[in-house]
Amino acid sequence: MKSIFVAGLLMATSVFSAAVPVAAAPQKRQLESQGAILDNLYQQIVVQTTQINATRDNAPENPSALEIPAIADDINTRFAAITEALKQASTKSESQRKTARTIVARQNGTDSGSDDGEEDGGDKCDAACITGKVLDIVQEVASTIRAVIEKFGLAPFLLRINPLLLALSALVIGLDVLVSGLLLTVTAVVNVILGGLGLSLLALGFAAA
Template sequence: MKSIFVAGLLMATSVFSAAVPVSAAVVSAAPHKRQLESQGSILDNLYQQIVAQTTQINATRDSAPENPSVLEIPGIASEINKNFAAITEALKQAATKSEAQRNATPAVAARQDDGGDDDDGDDGDKCDAACITGKVLDIVYEVASTIRSVIEKFGLAPFLLRINPLLLALSALVIGLDVLVSGLLLTVTAVVNVILGGLGLSLLALGFAAA
């Protein structure tokens, strides 16, 4: 199901991408290979942290009554909001680390990678622009689909104060990576519109504008 969704999404966003001019800065400053590999490792680590939190969110959601009362929802929301806050913090830390890697010179980036950052693992090796896009889409799909499932069962109001900063943190990460992978921002915006658009949520688009 997910593979069908992503395949259809990539077809749709390719049309939008063709209409967006690539800036001269992007063309003239192709990312260094080691920079992309470093970003891949950061994204792998981030995805693992997010899945740990969304797994807990899904467990809380599934264990809740099918139609929770107004008295039950605050307690449920309190638990889920803790997980949303943890995801937000993980996104912020990843964005900070991602920016530091982007700002490092190729030689410094290579030395940092060769030094072996155990926290990020080795899965970022040989990662190119398409690889980065795939990893980001996995993260966005995991976050957005979890948000949607929570809102569908409990409503938006109990989670709005946590979802908004979460999406702002996600947008900040994607905007930074868009410097290395042209068109990434457009693709991610389309993902979120597809997943959350039916709920009338345009929070991520607002986050992109504000970041």
């Protein structure tokens, strides 16, 4: 699985150079509020993927039709928790972006520089930092999905995987406003890890463009 992700990163390198802020001054202030949100999200996801991997590893190599439902119920519950964590992170991320835009607008309309990012309290991230954190999340989610599908097949999990990918897409699309090219970078990696399933991200990216 690690080698698959490395291949994905190599494939995405040509796109990665595009993942830079479009307008450095205001977007730097906006980016600074996102690091802690992504770090917290990653930790929440790892809690769930660790349990998914344990369930997968402890399952029989060739589970019977009678065994699959219980396994799928457990894993799907974890996928649903990841989806909810992604949605909450997207909401927090958008809220922080609005706060940062308000601060920038106030400073541009008055004379003060005293509010320079004081409300974010997060990592001081630039575009490369945000991209790295997002790719860590994508690796964790996509690699776990692929491992589950390889062992149990897609059908028992499809109804949970689709909303999960949509929630991941929404988070990335929101951050792509700040880090130009992020969506393309993530799409390249997801398509390598998940193949055709990665087209969910690509299709959403085109729809949002």
